[in-house]
Amino acid sequence: xxxxxxxxxxxxxxxxxxxxxxxxxxxxxxxxxxxxxxxxxxxxxxxxxxxxxxxxxxxxxxxxxxxxxxxxxxxxxxxxxxxxxxxxxxxxxxxxxxxxxxxxxxxxxxxxxxxxx
Numbered sequence: 001x002x003x004x005x006x007x008x009x010x011x012x013x014x015x016x017x018x019x020x021x022x023x024x025x026x027x028x029x030x031x032x033x034x035x036x037x038x039x040x041x042x043x044x045x046x047x048x049x050x051x052x053x054x055x056x057x058x059x060x061x062x063x064x065x066x067x068x069x070x071x072x073x074x075x076x077x078x079x080x081x082x083x084x085x086x087x088x089x090x091x092x093x094x095x096x097x098x099x100x101x102x103x104x105x106x107x108x109x110x111x112x113x114x115x116x117x
Contacts, residue, residue: 019049
């Protein structure tokens with residue numbers, strides 16, 4: 001909070017962050033900004049990192065309303081449970097991309113440059 005008072009979302013996905021990195025993050029971020037989102041999906045975090053993050057959130061030394069942690073194969077159900085207790089909005093499963101029909105665009109709303117005759 002002291003160093004980044006306006007920081008609301010922190011995207012750290014796909015950075016090969018390990019549990020050591022999570023521990024360093026929560027220890028270096030005291031006092032922590034009030035994050036609405038901490039994105040840590042698709043890294044190399046295991047239960048130790050998930051537990052360290054859960055303990056920091058529980059102690060309010062690190063603040064994050066939502067954590068995305070899917071795609072971390074070392075995080076088992078036990079680590080996810082620890083984080084769910086203190087951050088119930090956290091995501092542990094990759095989102096499914098919606099598939100549906102191509103949207104209908106009426107011809108009279110189509111820009112002229114798209115129309116070729």
